[in-house]
Amino acid sequence: MENYYNVINGYKKLFIDETYIGADEKYKEGTDFYELYNLYLFDRELKNIFIKYILEIENNIKAVISHDFSEKYGHDNYLKIFNFDISVKNWEKKTATQKIGEVSSLIANIQQDISRQLFKNNPMISHNMLTYGYVPLWVLVNSLTLGTISVFYSYLIDKDQNDIGRKFILRPDEMTKILFVLTIYRNACAHDERFYNLKALKNDTKPNMIKTNSIHYKLNIPKDKANNPIYGKNDLFSIVIICKLILKEDSFSKFADLVKFEIDKLSGKLKTISTTEILEEMGFPLDWYKIKEI
Structure with a gap:
């Protein structure tokens, strides 16, 4: 049984009459709870x-x-600072010590994860630690969060980033952004947050957006005043684009x-709002399904 007020508060936005100027909210004519509930189920x-x-x-x-x-550094050298990029780039507003501090924080987080897994008696982690005194990275990655992996990748040296990105036909700057945006939506799923109209919010310095790529151009997605495509940058459609870039063709098709x-199923259950409004909230262009043909 779903909480009535969670459904109302989480999914009422599109059903509110924005032309109404009274003190309280007013729903569009004909709206009922089941229409909001169907959006929730969707x-x-x-x-x-x-x-x-x-x-x-x-x-x-x-x-x-x-x-x-x-392959490059050995199975147990992911805790060594000098296997990461600790150089300060021209555009980074930080000192060399601060950069090392950031990489040290990543390593500390990895060490804490190992500790948590040991306290949980994770059999793979425990076996390797008791037998060899360390946990090979290929074992450890299964317990690391996508967020930690995205930070791990962002601090690799340029050559390593390029070698990994090449496996996905992605440049390092594309890969880095994809990992950060993907993490936001992965966490939303894990924490059961409202999902269909989620936007990747800004961090301290800039918005979380995937880089504009050939898919944006092939779909002829219009651009805003900042020359960014209005769909597929920091919305749910950006995850569809990521899936297109990385998944195998048959997997993406499914x-x-x-x-x-x-x-389509939701469309048949709407009466006071349109599918077009839903797609707009999701950040989907009307012809989004053409992405299968690219």
Whole structure:
């Protein structure tokens, strides 16, 4: 049984009459609870679909990163600062000591994760630590969060970033952004947050957006005044684009079909709002399904 007020408060936005100027909110004529509830159910199904394919991408990326790093530095050298990029770039407003501090923080987080897994008696972590005195990276990555993996990648030296990105036909700057945005949506699924209209929010300095790529151009997505495509940058459609870039063709086809099925199913249950409004909230262009043909 769902909480009535959670459904109302979480999914009422599109059903509110914005022309009404009274003191209280007014719903559009004909709105009833079941229409909001159907949007809620749609959102839940979207999360089930997206998390399945995000995890597929996550596992693939973890495997590639752990294999490449271990091949170059050994299975137990992910805790050594000098195996990461500690140089300060021209555009970074920080000192060399601060940069080392950031990498040290990453290493500390990894060490804390190992400790947590040991306290939980994780059999793989415990076996390797008791037998060898360390946990190989290819074992450890299975317990590291996508957020930690994205930070791990961002601090690799340029050559290592390039070697890993090449496996996905992505430049390091593309890969870094994809990992950070993907983490936001993966966490939203894990914490059961409202999902369909989630936007990747700004961090301290700049918005979390994936880099504009060929898919944006091939879909002829319009641009805003800052020359950014208005869809597929920091919205749910950006995750669809990421899936297109990284998933195998048959896997992406199944993913796109499942999303389309849920959109079509919801469309048949709407009466006071349109599918177009839903797609706009999701950051989907009206012809989004053409992405399968690219």
